[in-house]
Amino acid sequence: MALMPKRVKHRKSQRGRIRGNATRGTRVSYGDFGLQALQGGWISAQTIEAARISAQQYLRTEGKLFIRIFPHKSITSKPLETRMGKGKAEPDYWAAVVKPGQVMFEVGGVSEDAAKLCFRRLAFKMPIPVKFVKRRVM
Amino acid sequence: MSEQLNVESRAKTGSINAQRLRAAGMVPANLYGHGQQPLNLQCKIDNVMSVIRHGARVVDLAGAVQDKAMIRELQWDTYGTTVLHIDMARVSADERVTVRVPVELKGVAAGSVDGGVVEHIVHEIEIECAAIAIPDKVTLKIDSLKLGGHLNADKIDLPTGATLVDDADLTIVHCVKPKEASADAGATGGEQPELIRKEKAAAEEE
Numbered sequence: 441m442a443l444m445p446k447r448v449k450h451r452k453s454q455r456g457r458i459r460g461n462a463t464r465g466t467r468v469s470y471g472d473f474g475l476q477a478l479q480g481g482w483i484s485a486q487t488i489e490a491a492r493i494s495a496q497q498y499l500r501t502e503g504k505l506f507i508r509i510f511p512h513k514s515i516t517s518k519p520l521e522t523r524m525g526k527g528k529a530e531p532d533y534w535a536a537v538v539k540p541g542q543v544m545f546e547v548g549g550v551s552e553d554a555a556k557l558c559f560r561r562l563a564f565k566m567p568i569p570v571k572f573v574k575r576r577v578m
Numbered sequence: 579m580s581e582q583l584n585v586e587s588r589a590k591t592g593s594i595n596a597q598r599l600r601a602a603g604m605v606p607a608n609l610y611g612h613g614q615q616p617l618n619l620q621c622k623i624d625n626v627m628s629v630i631r632h633g634a635r636v637v638d639l640a641g642a643v644q645d646k647a648m649i650r651e652l653q654w655d656t657y658g659t660t661v662l663h664i665d666m667a668r669v670s671a672d673e674r675v676t677v678r679v680p681v682e683l684k685g686v687a688a689g690s691v692d693g694g695v696v697e698h699i700v701h702e703i704e705i706e707c708a709a710i711a712i713p714d715k716v717t718l719k720i721d722s723l724k725l726g727g728h729l730n731a732d733k734i735d736l737p738t739g740a741t742l743v744d745d746a747d748l749t750i751v752h753c754v755k756p757k758e759a760s761a762d763a764g765a766t767g768g769e770q771p772e773l774i775r776k777e778k779a780a781a782e783e784e
Contacts, residue, residue, distance in 0.1 A: 447772045461656040472698075476657065501756040504697055531770065541656030549696055571657075575701065577680055577714075578630070578652045 442485035443511050444534050452528055453513050462539035468575040470506040471548030473555035479568040482535035483544070485511040491545065491565045498558045503550035508543055509536040543573065580646070580710070581634035584625055585609075587642040588618040596663070605661050609639070609647055611668035617643060619666075626661050635677065635712040636669060648675060648709060669709040676743055678702045680715045681734065681750055689725035689753030696720065700750045703731055707740035716740075718750055728752035 458480035468474040488507060495505045511534035518529040538544060545562060547555045556572055563570050588599070588606060596606045605626050610616040619642065629637055630652070639645050647666040655662055669675060680702050687696045703716065718734045732746040 444769070445771045447774050449774045451770070451773065463656070466656050467654075467658065472701075478657075501693070501695060504695065548698055573658060575680075576654070576658060577633070578649065 442489045442534070444485060445510075445512060448514070451514060451531060452516055456513075456537070458537060458539055460539065462541040465508060465543055466541045468543055468546055468573055470508075471504065471546035472550075472575050473548075473552065473559070474543040474546040474573045474575075475559045475562060475566075475570050476573045477538045477540055477542045477544055477566075477568055478571055480537075480539050481568040482513070482515065483509060483511070483538050483567065484515075485534045485536075487565055487567065488536065491562045494561045494565055495545070495547070495558050498561055499547070499550065499554075503554070503558075504548050506546040506548070508546060509538060511536045513537055538568065544570070580636045580638050581629045581632055582640050583621055583629055583637040583647075584641045585619040585621045585639050585643055588620040591618055600660075600662065605664060607664040607666060609643060609645070609666045609668065612670075614668065619643065621664070623661070626664065630661065633714050636709055637666070639666075646670065646709070648677075648712075671708075671710050673709045674706055675709045675712070676704060676706050677712055678704050679713055682715045682717050683720050683751060684717045685719050685721040687720045687723035687753050689723050689727060692725045693756070694725040694753040695756045696723065696751060696753050698751050700731070700748060703734065703748070703750070704743040705736060705740045706743050707737065711737065711739060713737050713740070720751060723751065723753050725753050725755065 488509065488511065492505065492507060499505060513535050514531040515533050515535050516529040517532040547558055559572050585607065599606055599620055603623050604620045605623050607619040607621055608616060609619055636646060636648050639647050646669055648669045649664060650667045651665040652661055653663040681700065683698060690696050705716070716734050716736060718729060720729060723729055728749045729751050730746060731742055731744050731748040731750055734750065736742060
């Protein structure tokens with residue numbers, strides 16, 4: 441099941457702008473290796489789910505996958521062949537707002553080669569360019 | 579053997595000047611400690627990256643200041659490729675310092691042979707040791723780790739002279755049964771989250 445908030449204050453949100461780089465969540469914190477966003481964007485709940493399945497199928501029972509983004513934002517869309525106006529449309533899907541530099545996924549308990557292969561599969565699902573990062577000591 | 583870091587004194591401070599400094603291939607740095615006046619320094623980025631690559635924690639400062647210093651903190655850019663700032667503390671050879679060092683797991687857990695998954699919970703611990711003998715990492719042997727078991731910080735092999743600052747009961751690693759992952763992707767449409775204000779309205783009606 442795709443991720444979604446349990447309770448929200450407002451059903452619809454304004455579009456907003458993705459400005460600047462991420463200042464938090466830019467380091468590998470839980471696992472040993474991570475996948476860092478190189479561009480800002482909306483990552484839909486469906487994309488996160490697809491990435492999770494792709495990673496789980498590769499990892500099987502080995503290692504642990506950490507998902508560090510959550511789709512908090514509802515994205516609305518108007519139905520096809522509808523005239524403009526008549527107010528804001530209904531929520532279509534949920535998305536996570538990602539800034540450049542955000543570590544989106546992490547993997548722990550596997551070798552570097554395995555983590556690279558896992559993230560390679562996962563990167564194909566992403567709508568933005570990403571890069572492989574390692575845990576830093578200092 | 580500690581690495582050498584060539585430093586120059588820095589007269590201009592502030593974020594704008596720091597940005598100009600970085601554009602010129604330098605890194606702003608600070609040196610403090612031992613009750614002396616803090617100093618504003620700058621060093622070449624190549625020199626800094628070389629020191630970091632070699633994993634040096636204690637450096638011999640040369641140039642404007644000739645002292646021994648420990649790298650307390652490094653500020654990295656968003657992508658973790660360039661160092662933005664260095665914080666250094668003066669240390670003497672016989673001084674004991676408190677540092678965070680990475681924990682490396684060694685061996686194959688007995689639990690993983692039985693189908694368990696080894697989860698590394700704490701990746702860094704705080705230890706106290708001599709400034710000139712800061713280890714790159716500490717190791718924890720996990721051969722005895724059984725399925726459902728855990729290993730605490732007191733089981734870590736610390737180098738001679740080093741003491742643990744963190745809680746000895748701190749769980750570093752455990753071995754658990756793997757969770758059954760659902761492989762089917764659910765549909766996003768249909769369900770909607772509960773509205774917080776809806777509850778409020780209902781309460782007011784009552």
